[in-house]
Structures are given as C-alpha cells and as structure tokens.
Amino acid sequence: MTRIIAPVAALVAALFIGGIWWATQGGGEKTGFAQCNATQIAGDGNQIGGPFELVNAEGETVTDQDVITEPTLIYFGYTFCPDVCPLDTARNAEAVDVxxxxxxxxxxxxxxxxxxxxTPELVGDFAFNLHEKMIGLTGTLEQTDAASKAYRTYYKAHDKSDEFYLVDHSTFTYLVLPEHGFVEFFRRDVSAEAMADRVGCFVENV
Structure with a gap:
C-alpha cells in the first residue's frame, strides 16, 4: 500500500481534489444534477475528461466516442497492481450489476x-475477468499520458529495471455521461451500493 499512501501521491491527490473543486464547484446546479452530487464538485465535462484515443482488447484504435456510448465508470490502473486496482475495479463491477x-x-x-x-490482450483479459461488460484499454505512452491528463489523474512508475516494478497512481473512478461528459467522481472508500445509488440518480435525471 505504500505506493498509494506515499507522501508525494497523497499530496498530488489532495491537490487534485482541491483543483477540481475550484474548477467545477457549482457545476451540478448548471447541469441539473445538483441533487445527485455527494462531492459537490460535479462538472459539465469542460474541466475534466474529454477526447482520448486508445487501443482496445482486439488491438483496435478507439476514441472516447466509441467507448462512452452510455453512462460509463472509468478507472485508471494497471493489471500488475497487486491489491488496489483489483479491489476498486471489482467494486465498480459490483455497482454495475446492482x-x-x-x-x-x-x-x-x-x-x-x-x-x-x-498489452491489449492483458487489459482485455483483466477487464473481462472482472465483468463481461468491462472494456479494457491501453495504448502508446503518448496516448496513455493524454488520457490521464484529460482526467487529471496521477501516475508514476517505479524503477523499470525491475520487471515487477510498481506504479503509483490515483484511485478515483469517474462517472461520464455521453451527452454531458464528466459529472462525478468516486473515492475508493465508497461502497458498491452507495456508488450505484449515486450513479442511478444521475441516470434517472439525464
């Protein structure tokens, strides 16, 4: 767990939360989702999220418009992650089932x-093993960095000379709606049931 609670990662996460609060506070009222916002930082998609180009499990290049065709929960992680990513993505999968x-x-x-x-095959297997609907995406370093910056996520790999290197990364899950873009994010301490309740509020009020 040291890669998640390390001082630098914790500081970046704090700055991330403060930044998106400053950039998007009041956004829920503008988009009509005020009653759904538990974090009070919902946006209209202009500050967080946006276009991306990545590669799916079949090795095909896809864009955000290809992927986000209905309410979507987006998580940034990696398949070699020993604990946090499997737990977070399993929670997301459970919320989808609820x-x-x-x-x-x-x-x-x-x-x-x-x-x-x-690789495309690895992310595809990882995603499918968690949920049959889960879409796994990878890409070039440039594509990955662009997608990460669009969603204001943080990641930093440890010494890559070690084949089992770890990657520090933020652990937020983003709710994105096709017609509205980013509308809410979820911390990892939110339960699947609570996530489903909040996502459901947005879906019902689209």
Missing part, C-alpha cells in the same frame, strides 16, 4: 497507466 438489477445499463472501463507491460 444498477442492472434496477434496470440501468452502465459500462465499466479500465484504462491502464502501464502501457509498456499492459
């Missing part, structure tokens, strides 16, 4: 921050 039981269709997406090791 929403499905309520008649709402949501797509979970996993974007790697370790494209040098995470």
């Amino acid at each position: 929403l499905a039981e309520r008649g709402m269709s949501v797509t979970p997406v996993f974007i790697t921050v370790d494209p040098e090791r995470d």
Whole structure:
C-alpha cells in the first residue's frame, strides 16, 4: 500500500481534489444534477475528461466516442497492481450489476497507466475477468499520458529495471455521461451500493 499512501501521491491527490473543486464547484446546479452530487464538485465535462484515443482488447484504435456510448465508470490502473486496482475495479463491477438489477445499463472501463507491460490482450483479459461488460484499454505512452491528463489523474512508475516494478497512481473512478461528459467522481472508500445509488440518480435525471 505504500505506493498509494506515499507522501508525494497523497499530496498530488489532495491537490487534485482541491483543483477540481475550484474548477467545477457549482457545476451540478448548471447541469441539473445538483441533487445527485455527494462531492459537490460535479462538472459539465469542460474541466475534466474529454477526447482520448486508445487501443482496445482486439488491438483496435478507439476514441472516447466509441467507448462512452452510455453512462460509463472509468478507472485508471494497471493489471500488475497487486491489491488496489483489483479491489476498486471489482467494486465498480459490483455497482454495475446492482444498477442492472434496477434496470440501468452502465459500462465499466479500465484504462491502464502501464502501457509498456499492459498489452491489449492483458487489459482485455483483466477487464473481462472482472465483468463481461468491462472494456479494457491501453495504448502508446503518448496516448496513455493524454488520457490521464484529460482526467487529471496521477501516475508514476517505479524503477523499470525491475520487471515487477510498481506504479503509483490515483484511485478515483469517474462517472461520464455521453451527452454531458464528466459529472462525478468516486473515492475508493465508497461502497458498491452507495456508488450505484449515486450513479442511478444521475441516470434517472439525464
């Protein structure tokens, strides 16, 4: 867990939260989702998120418009992550199932921050093993960096001379709607049920 709670990562996470609060506070009222915002930092998609170009499990280049065709939960991590990523993405998958039981269709997406090791096949298998609807995405270093910057995520690889190197990274999950862009984010301490409740509020008020 040291890669997540290290001082530098913690500082970046704090700055991230403060930055998006400053950039997007009041956004929920503008978009009509004020009643759904638990974090009070919802945006209209102009400050966080945006276009990206990545590679899917079949090796095909896809864009955000290809991927985000319905309410979507986006998570940035990596397949070699020993604990945090599997737990977070499993939580997201569970929330998607809860929403499905309520008649709402949501797509979970996993974007790697370790494209040098995470091939299309690896991210595809990782995603599918967590949920049959989960989309796994990788890409070049430039594509990955661009997607990460668009969502204001943080990641930094340790010494890559070690084949088992770890990657420090932020652990937020983003809710993105096709017609609205980014509308909310979830910290990793939010339960699957609570996430489903909040996502459901946005879906019902689109």
